[in-house]
Amino acid sequence: MVSIAPSPIALLDAAGGHPLLHRQLFDATTGTYTYLLADVASGQGVLIDSVFEQHDRDLSLIRELGIELVATLDTHAHADHVTGSWLMQQATGCAIGLAKATRAKNVTLPLQHGDQVSFGGRHLDVRSTPGHTDGCITYVLDDQSAAFTGDALLVRGCGRCDFQQGDPHTLWRSITEQIFSLPNSCLLYPGHDYTGRTLSSVAEEKAFNARLGGGADERDFVGHMTNMKLPHPGQIAIALPGNMRSGQPPGEQPVQHWAPIQRSFAGLPELLPSWLAEHSSEVTVLDVRSEDEVDGPDGRIETSLNIPLPELEQRQGELPCERPLVVVCHAGSRSALATQQLLKAGFERVANLRGGLLCWSDEGYPLIGSINH
Structure with missing residues (x-):
């Protein structure tokens, strides 16, 4: 964790x-x-x-x-x-x-x-x-x-x-x-x-x-x-x-999800930075920060797609449907709201990056353009 x-x-x-x-x-x-x-x-x-x-x-x-x-x-x-x-x-x-x-x-x-x-x-x-x-x-x-x-x-x-x-x-x-x-x-x-x-x-x-x-x-x-x-x-x-089985389902196999989703107590689907680092080529990383932030000293995840949060509702048609979405921002707050909006809009394979780019960076994963790398 x-x-x-x-x-x-x-x-x-x-x-x-x-x-x-x-x-x-x-x-x-x-x-x-x-x-x-x-x-x-x-x-x-x-x-x-x-x-x-x-x-x-x-x-x-x-x-x-x-x-x-x-x-x-x-x-x-x-x-x-x-x-x-x-x-x-x-x-x-x-x-x-x-x-x-x-x-x-x-x-x-x-x-x-x-x-x-x-x-x-x-x-x-x-x-x-x-x-x-x-x-x-x-x-x-x-x-x-x-x-x-x-x-x-x-x-x-x-x-x-x-x-x-x-x-x-x-x-x-x-x-x-x-x-x-x-x-x-x-x-x-x-x-x-x-x-x-x-x-x-x-x-x-x-x-x-x-x-x-x-x-x-x-x-x-x-x-x-x-x-x-x-x-x-x-x-x-x-x-x-x-x-009488202590809640064990009868003869059922566990449901296979597209990723090891963990839900926050607020109910938000989340993924850990370690999983994203290993599977970044299999998903679309959606960065919902402003353009200035993405190009600024904090850096960005390579290959990430930038759609600022205020524009997301109008630009959902730009999102690729063939791959899951992992939403990111600075600390995971704006991306949490974006994740909720996408789920409400019918996107089923979507999750927030827990802790945002702060956690990503703290765990040693690279950010393109970051002054710390």
Whole structure:
């Protein structure tokens, strides 16, 4: 990975202790929350409840922050989306963690109640919380300041109990004994929410959860859960078999792209200078700087085509269609905008040069006319 400056996660480091980086990501299609946690001092991290379709987004953030991913973890075998665990293992070599009781394929870290998942100087405690499924796990942060409850306990709700080994009596015990036994101040991060609620706390759910808070007992909870009459999950026929393979596609070969595209967290397709240096004869290098800059002391990449960014929309007809486009500028900012414009205009094989000509030059690749070469 190209490093223009110190890794962003390193900039968060502080004297003493083990500060934590915590990011909450969202998949709007399934209402799923994904959580990225990292120990700032070591740069090691874990990813909880990833979504297959969001793999590029998650991997981009991990790479941008310079995180060494130790494991991708799931709270259970989901019935509404396919996990991205297998894809992430292929990309990073991380472990795949899931409850041993689930008996899913490709799991390299089978987890049981009382286990710990360590990342740098931090760790997650594994608490078995079945009832929604037999293999539900809640991950509790080492200082009990946060817990990641999956579908066992949601904000003002909980996971359904009417399929996939669900049982309301079991879920009652899991929540009251394993989650409500945490400190009242412990923040609870759910696996899903469909109304924009991002987190809760033990104290809030004890007081306000309509299914089991505010003085409700097990009879109240079981009566509520057994009379909900919910529709069958629409994606279960796809999601459950996929999750029993930890997200590995069935019999599919990986898609071959024209280049090893890496997407930024903003979703922009990017290529590294090292790849462009080896394949410059196979692509069109489009320089979107002004003519004065191209002919100036910063120099240019040999054989590059110059169309300044303000003129690009009107001059797209000058772009050769038979070869992919790699867009460049001084630092990668204007070329990022140009890349977006070209994608919107229907150009499919286009990517931005990550870091622009600054990175190209810093890595020792030649620039024609540069005063530094």
